Amino acid sequence: MRPETEADLAKLVAGLENPVRIVGGGTRGIAGPYAEIETGALRGITLYEPGALTLVARAGTPLAEITAVLEAEGQHLAFEPMDHRGLLGTQGEPTIGGVVAANISGPRRIQAGACRDFLLGVRYVDGRGQVIKNGGRVMKNVTGYDLVKLMGGSWGTLGVLTEVSLKVLPKPERVATLSVRVRDAGTAVRVLSTALRSPFEVTGAAYDPDAGKALLRVEGFAGSVAYRTGRLTAELSRFGEITEEAGADTLWAVIRDAHPFHGQDGDVWRLSVKPGDAAEVSARAEADQLLFDWGGGLVWLRVPKGTDLRARLGVFSGHATVVRADAETVARLGRFQPETAAVSTLTNGLRAKFDPRGLFNPGLMG
Incomplete structure (x- = not known):
């Protein structure tokens, strides 16, 4: 139709x-x-x-x-x-x-x-x-x-x-990306958090474990970007080697689209967590591959097919969403984090008002 x-x-x-x-x-x-x-x-x-x-x-x-x-x-x-x-x-x-x-x-x-x-x-x-x-x-x-x-x-x-x-x-006049060499996820989160707490208006904060790099984006007028990247470099130098990456638009499209997971076997999940919890929670996940965005607030994970990641993680503060898996896994686990009883009552009440006959995408969100 x-x-x-x-x-x-x-x-x-x-x-x-x-x-x-x-x-x-x-x-x-x-x-x-x-x-x-x-x-x-x-x-x-x-x-x-x-x-x-x-x-x-x-x-x-x-x-x-x-x-x-x-x-x-x-x-x-x-x-x-x-x-x-x-x-x-x-x-x-x-x-x-x-x-x-x-x-x-x-x-x-x-x-x-x-x-x-x-x-x-x-x-x-x-x-x-x-x-x-x-x-x-x-x-x-x-x-x-x-x-x-x-x-x-x-x-x-x-x-x-x-x-x-x-x-x-x-669109910003200039985009710059600083790359900080880090040894592990915990160090990466400290780098990202330090940058985000600074007054230098970071607009991207990601960590690629495969590359061993924490990535920070600064945008705006050319003079302002030059000043802020200089100050950030001085602020973050204690964490590791810092370089400026070329091809900022392409680099952040790679982060945006979770490109490292393209063509890789397994299920893909995304976690929404407190950035300070990202390293500990992702370690519990025992994933085959990781990628952090939003300063650690968004964690992409690739795990073997059929893995119940929520069971593997246990209790944590956040949400685990299935992004890519076969139909059987999605049906068994549910795409979205199960709602608490209070939230379920609220959302069911909303759906009853907006869609009283239960027509639209039934079962998708609980």
């Missing part, structure tokens, strides 16, 4: 009798035993005001189309959404609706915020087939319930996005 307009989508949903899976570009590998509603026909940028740093696009608009339009004006999506295709081996094109629905956010989240922090407004069709609009085209335009933030990260379980309004930002 591929509705051509928002009105067609609303009519389609109103007449549904069975659950459906919501699909944008089909790049995130979410499968299920249900018929699909594809949003790819709901595409096109409906408003772009570079001076107001505002862009409005229909949900099925390819992310590449938006990136190209922004690039022509020297602007970008500051939350730098991940491209899952290499990691998951999927086809298709990422869409802006899929990015928003999954709250896909890259390395700059530590400084600029997540995708939902750039959401100004949304339009969506709820489980009754009603078209709902919330928010607007400026940051302070929320009255009543902030459904905009709620839809970001709901994975299509509350409604089918049809249009999103986003704040965009100018």
